[in-house]
Amino acid sequence: MGKPSTFRIALLAAAAVIAASVIVVFVDYRRDISLARERVATGSLVTQTPCGPIEYATLGQGKPVLIVHGAGGGYDQALDFSALLAANGMRGITMSRFGYLRTPLPADASAAAQSDAHACLLDALGIGKASIIGVSAGAPSSIQFALRHPQRCSALVLLVPAAYAPRPADAAPVATPRGTALLFDSALKSDFLFWLMTKAARRTLIRAILATPPALVDSASAGERSRVQKLLEHILPVSSRRTGLLNDAAVVNSIGRYPLERVSAPTLVMSTADDLFGTFDIARYTAAQIPGARLVTYPDGGHLWVGHQDEVSAEIISFLQ
Numbered sequence: 347m348g349k350p351s352t353f354r355i356a357l358l359a360a361a362a363v364i365a366a367s368v369i370v371v372f373v374d375y376r377r378d379i380s381l382a383r384e385r386v387a388t389g390s391l392v393t394q395t396p397c398g399p400i401e402y403a404t405l406g407q408g409k410p411v412l413i414v415h416g417a418g419g420g421y422d423q424a425l426d427f428s429a430l431l432a433a434n435g436m437r438g439i440t441m442s443r444f445g446y447l448r449t450p451l452p453a454d455a456s457a458a459a460q461s462d463a464h465a466c467l468l469d470a471l472g473i474g475k476a477s478i479i480g481v482s483a484g485a486p487s488s489i490q491f492a493l494r495h496p497q498r499c500s501a502l503v504l505l506v507p508a509a510y511a512p513r514p515a516d517a518a519p520v521a522t523p524r525g526t527a528l529l530f531d532s533a534l535k536s537d538f539l540f541w542l543m544t545k546a547a548r549r550t551l552i553r554a555i556l557a558t559p560p561a562l563v564d565s566a567s568a569g570e571r572s573r574v575q576k577l578l579e580h581i582l583p584v585s586s587r588r589t590g591l592l593n594d595a596a597v598v599n600s601i602g603r604y605p606l607e608r609v610s611a612p613t614l615v616m617s618t619a620d621d622l623f624g625t626f627d628i629a630r631y632t633a634a635q636i637p638g639a640r641l642v643t644y645p646d647g648g649h650l651w652v653g654h655q656d657e658v659s660a661e662i663i664s665f666l667q
Contacts, residue, residue, distance in 0.1 A: 375541050382582040390421045392448050397459075397466035401448040402441040406432025409500070410473045411666060412439045412464060416482030416508070417594045418534075418555070418581045420447040424481070427659070434663050439476070441467055443484065445590030455593045457601070461490035465498060477501040477666050482623070482649065483508045483594040486601055489632075492609045499611040503662055504632060506617050506649050508594075510603045511631040520598050521624030525554040533584075534591060540584045551578055557622035558648025566652050574650060606635035613639040614665045616658060618647035625649070640665070
């Protein structure tokens with residue numbers, strides 16, 4: 347038997363490298379997804395209400411503030427801001443909306459039904475009245491809460507709201523960056539694919555899923571880059587959020603005009619001019635329609651208001667206080 351050819355040796359070496367790489371990727375994925383599942387399995391409670399089971403977490407004492415998360419979230423998405431509220435003498439309440447984590451999707455998962463579930467959660471916590479912060483896809487149910495339960499809404503904050511604004515007949519209710527639809531039908535269906543993209547195509551996710559110009563993140567402070575990375579990582583496990591994501595898409599894509607002129611709660615509306623989901627025009631329209639609403643905008647920052655976290659937080663806290 348002759349000596350192995352140089353080509354065969356190279357081929358075997360390449361196969362060994364590929365096999366080793368696959369093993370490393372698999373081990374890393376199993377570790378990260380296990381940590382993600384463990385993270386969302388702790389730190390929250392589930393309460394039974396007339397509106398169905400609702401997962402939630404609370405932090406702090408004082409004036410209650412209900413934080414309504416955006417698409418891809420859950421009770422965990424707003425825990426850091428809840429801690430900031432607690433540090434400023436308020437009680438932060440976060441929940442998982444319909445179809446997210448341990449809150450099931452009911453037969454009626456409309457924004458109106460979700461707003462009633464917000465009231466059901468307050469009932470379960472013995473809270474008569476609260477301020478409400480609706481972020482992105484959390485805006486429709488937050489607006490509905492102010493309309494359907496005005497006596498229970500102390501104040502309304504809408505941050506980069508995915509809501510209604512007049513548009514051309516052939517335009518989508520909310521803009522989507524290039525590639526969002528493709529990722530919705532691929533990476534957002536699979537824990538592994540999404541995890542892999544956080545490692546190999548992070549900039550694509552920042553643009554198409556987080557609707558923020560990647561260059562803004564590249565030039566941001568270390569703290570802001572860390573916040574964006576944490577938001578990306580906390581979409582995992584995406585399999586536990588997929589039902590909620592699908593419902594959010596249905597709600598936002600069919601949203602019509604709400605009677606905003608009937609909102610009686612003090613209202614703060616905030617957005618950025620370069621939000622790739624196009625919430626800037628929505629925010630301006632919404633603030634113009636709600637009596638006495640305050641509008642705060644920034645020239646940049648994308649959907650995650652990158653570079654303005656401290657300003658946004660201070661503005662909201664000052665408003666609520």
